[in-house]
Amino acid sequence: EVQLVESGGGFVQDGESLRLSCAASQFVFNTYAMSWVRQAPGKGLEWVSTVSGRGDGTYYPDSVKGRFTISRDNFKNTVYLQMNNLRAEDTALYYCAKAFDDSGYTYERGFDFWGQGTMVTVSS
Amino acid sequence: QSALTQPASVSGSPGQSITISCTGTSSDVGTYKSVSWYQQHPGKAPKLMIYDVDKWPSGVSSRFSASKSGNTASLTISGLRTEDEAVYYCSSQARRSTLVFGGGTQVTVL
Numbered sequence: 001e002v003q004l005v006e007s008g009g010g011f012v013q014d015g016e017s018l019r020l021s022c023a024a025s026q027f028v029f030n031t032y033a034m035s036w037v038r039q040a041p042g043k044g045l046e047w048v049s050t051v052s053g054r055g056d057g058t059y060y061p062d063s064v065k066g067r068f069t070i071s072r073d074n075f076k077n078t079v080y081l082q083m084n085n086l087r088a089e090d091t092a093l094y095y096c097a098k099a100f101d102d103s104g105y106t107y108e109r110g111f112d113f114w115g116q117g118t119m120v121t122v123s124s
Numbered sequence: 125q126s127a128l129t130q131p132a133s134v135s136g137s138p139g140q141s142i143t144i145s146c147t148g149t150s151s152d153v154g155t156y157k158s159v160s161w162y163q164q165h166p167g168k169a170p171k172l173m174i175y176d177v178d179k180w181p182s183g184v185s186s187r188f189s190a191s192k193s194g195n196t197a198s199l200t201i202s203g204l205r206t207e208d209e210a211v212y213y214c215s216s217q218a219r220r221s222t223l224v225f226g227g228g229t230q231v232t233v234l
Contacts (some may be wrong), residue, residue, distance in 0.1 A: 109218035110160035114169035
């Protein structure tokens, strides 16, 4: 069974940085794009970033572009999210999610496996 | 990159059918075939229920069906069961290689 295990969340002050990790197993990691999706307490889902299977393509919404950087290490089967200049509105549970499509680039078709999330709290 | 519009809540009795709408624009739902639906129970990660507008991932019940017309996608749950009580989210591919989610719909089984 596919496993995604997030780590690295915590409590930080406004303007500080944090790096999240997601360790993946039980699938051919470099075949799939990987994404981060967040959920603020009591709120809905928000797509945060995606990295292609080979790591040569990254995608972000305007809300985090320039502050967040997604990357992956296909030898360690791990995806990362470097979050800089954090704001109170970044407070959320951050999920790691695997793309359903095995092209390595397409992620918009859906996410078929999700981790349990790691909580990030930013205090202003 | 505005969120897709979903009703806040929908309810129905066991055995009934309910439909959840997901309204976007010509920049997302109206243009792309990559519309998905997710089910989320309290304290759990989301589960993919529908992809590519109307297709089922392996293991998902055919009681869940979906469609799209213009800028609006819809998810129908037939033969409503107590375990279907959850929050449902739609998502769609959008312009400039982005992805947008709906605000979520709480389904209550009366």
